[in-house]
Amino acid sequence: MSTPAHIPPVWMRRTSRQSLLLWLGWLALVALFVWCWQVMTQSTIWAFVLDAPDQAADIGSRMLPPEWGYLPELMLPLWDTLNIATLGTVGGVIMAVPVAFLAARNTTPSATFLRPVALFIIVASRSINSLIWALLLVAIIGPGLLAGIIAIALRSIGFVGKLLYEAIEETDARQIEAITATGAGPAQVLTYGIVPQIMPSFWGISVFRWDINIRESTILGLVGAGGLGLKMNASLAVLAWDQITVILLLILGTVVLSEALSAKLRKAII
């Protein structure tokens, strides 16, 4: 018995045409990478780069041991940071709910006009980082907690809005129909048909965003929006690296704790 003519004697994973195309694809990627690398490093001063290990050792030796006496001074900024995250989340969620209802296909009052506007709000809020929002708001309303809270809130709209409108679109249409069949008006359909279905995901999304916001609010102070970042900026300005170690450890601890708390809460909700 001999093998048919169209099957090659040795098994190959790809046909020769496929492997040629694959090879060309890799070549294009490598070429693009090399080109980008050269454009990027045009103005790089290589002496500084080569110097980096010494710098790293220097900074490392300044960072240790941590200046623990600085810790009590950080408690008030920590409270501020937690407030920025929490109040920002509350504000963001409050603004995100109407946007989500406008953006969901099954609840939007006008799919041609209002839905694109809502979707643009969501995309714009998602693509601009909270640090950039904070930078703008500090310039507009002055440094302080309020700028941080508004920055966090504006950034949260997109995240919460997107996840919430997807949840609204995935609601069970039969339950809504059943409520409509009882003669309920649009507002009643909303409260009795849709809201109970999205409640668990609403709380889940909010807690998840709160956890992300804690992480982001720790650094907002770098641009003047209050909290731990403000202290970090001050320590950076005077090159007090041993204080920075304490701040970083505090941030790490807060983030880990809030992550654990949020995971636990979300498990309890869902």
Added chain:
Amino acid sequence: MTAPAYPKTWRRPPQILANRRIRIAIQIGVLIYLVLAVGSIEVNWLRVFEGLERGQRFVMGFLSPDFTSRWRDIQQGLVESLTMTLTSTVIGVALSIPIGIGGARNMVPRPVYLVCRSIIAVSRALQEIIVAIFLVAMFGFGPFAGFLTLTFATIGFIGKLLADEIEEIDASQVEAIRATGATWPQLLVYAVQPQVMPRIIGLSLYRLDINFRESAVIGIVGAGGIGATLNTAIDRYEYDSAGAILLIIIAIVMVAEYSSSYLRKFLQ
């Protein structure tokens, strides 16, 4: 025979917390917290009032963006951001593939697993902006520090998701390849790689998108890119240029998001 007395009205049952006492306790707790938290905000209303005029100018700048007068700076920032994004994604993915394989419990011995998982954990715990501060201090200002920051962040992101993905692959395929007498590298190429390749491509495209967004931020602490240009524009109170930069960022992010989701659908 009388029917049992049904309630005449219906009340919707509580949605999340069934216990009435706990519910009330939580509500009171939330109220107390809100009062304390709102009380701790100090707002200088005079400053806010003065700033409103500036806010109005910013909105006007956003509505009539000025692309031309700072075009050279914007262009340079954009080129830096885009090249930084691509190079850091390529290197980051290349580095995170071995780390991701090492972080999969079903592929490697335990010590290797622990080392790789701790690399991933460190990279995920540190925020980009903090890493950027350190790398700028070590490597000097400019896009090279930004490139290193984004690479470092990419390792944690792709490494974790890839390791989780490899841990969930179909074990029977691995066993079938192993039964042919394949060595460990052959096992990777013929059993693992075909199963996780679509996911790697999808994640890389997603990370490309994230890296561009982040490149707009790390410029604020001196790591080059469009963020540096934006920071300068805001410092100079040139809100029309800042508006133009923000619009460009939004447009690129939108294009990247749509094309990467289209590509991912196409590849799967």
